[in-house]
Amino acid sequence: MVAASGSGLDHAVQERVATGDYVSALQVIGAAGGLGASRAALLRASVAQALFAHDWDGAALQVAAAAWAGAPEAERVGSAGLVAGFAAWRLGRPALALDWFDHAASAPVASAGVRAAGAFWAARACLRLHDLGGYHARLRQAATEEDTFHGLIARRLLGLRIGPPRLPVPTLRPIGGFLVNPALVYGLARTESNFDPTAVSPAGARGLMQIMPVTARAVSGDAQLDAAALHDPGLNLGLGQRVLLSLAARPGVRGDLLRLLAGYNAGWASAAGWASGVRDGGDPLLFIEAIPLPETRGFVQRTLTHTWLYAARLGLHPLGLDDLAAGRWPRLALARASYFSIPPRAANWNVLASLPHPAHRQQFARSGP
Secondary structure, eight states: OOBSSTTHHHHHHHHHHHTTOHHHHHHHHHHOBTOOHHHHHHHHHHHHHHHHHTTOHHHHHHHHHHHHHTSOGGGOBHHHHHHHHHHHHHTTOHHHHHHHHHHHHTOSBOOHHHHHHHHHHHHHHHHHTTOHHHHHHHHHHHHTSTTSHHHHHHHHHHTOOOOOOSOOOOOOOOTTOOSBOHHHHHHHHHHHHTTOTTOBOTTOOBTTTTBOHHHHHHHHTOTTOOGGGGGSHHHHHHHHHHHHHHHHTSTTTTTBHHHHHHHHHHOHHHHHHHGGGOOOTTOHHHHHHTOSOHHHHHHHHHHHHHHHHHHHHHTOOOTTHHHHHTTOOOBOOBOOTTGGGOOHHHHTSOGGGGOSOGGGHHHHHTOOO
């Protein structure tokens, strides 16, 4: 028996899920002693999410529904309803998906993000069912969670103001100026390090944008670059932008902001192995929900959320928000001279000259704001 306390049970479940042994993962949860109903439901929902991400929609629906029903009414968890809704959605059952998304939106055990996701996806299900009244009502419900990923998209669709976010105005600037929307740079720094220039990950990534020394040397062209230099905020932000542009130029990304962020978090060698196989039906929002790595899925949503909040705080274009609200795939764009009222000398600087992949300059030059 695996103890319910500590991280031992979580690790045991994750280990089995990672190898595709979902039955064993569920058995471990069932055999755990002293496990509360809501925690058991959360763990079962995580197994259901993995099943969904690996295209086992029928099994995901079954496991998520059991996770929901297996807890007392006061301890039912929103994530179980959410995964059941996603599975039903991809199975082509929008009415059933609507029921589950509504459950998620009103679950007694749910974060603001899960409640907003439930209400937002319930709105999408209503739209598919031609229920415009239900669509607007659920969008308004999602919009009340105004600092969440789905809440911000809902607010955009309703024409509601975003902010003013409770964020300090960043004063950090990358060496060489901004190559991409500054809000994206700040959003990544917030997600990666919470603006701690001394941060070092267990893997050795360093500084504000958590850059690996080997990556920094590659994008800078300086084979002797000292890892300690990555703790300099200006240098770190400057190199972080080069990493973004390098990733964006890869054939499997080609400026796609979602795959770019997934690759930034997971490493492109990892992301390239699964990104093309995500069954999203051409829907960028479903792509995000079906990312098979929980950390990367959360990273993409948090980074975009932070990006949009910083954009609102600084009066900048919210990169990707209008695209996702309209069901389009968002793309990376180069910075414009107007960002932050960049001094004249920097504003006249040809940012295209600094792109690490000259063959792709034309592609990015045509990107939107």
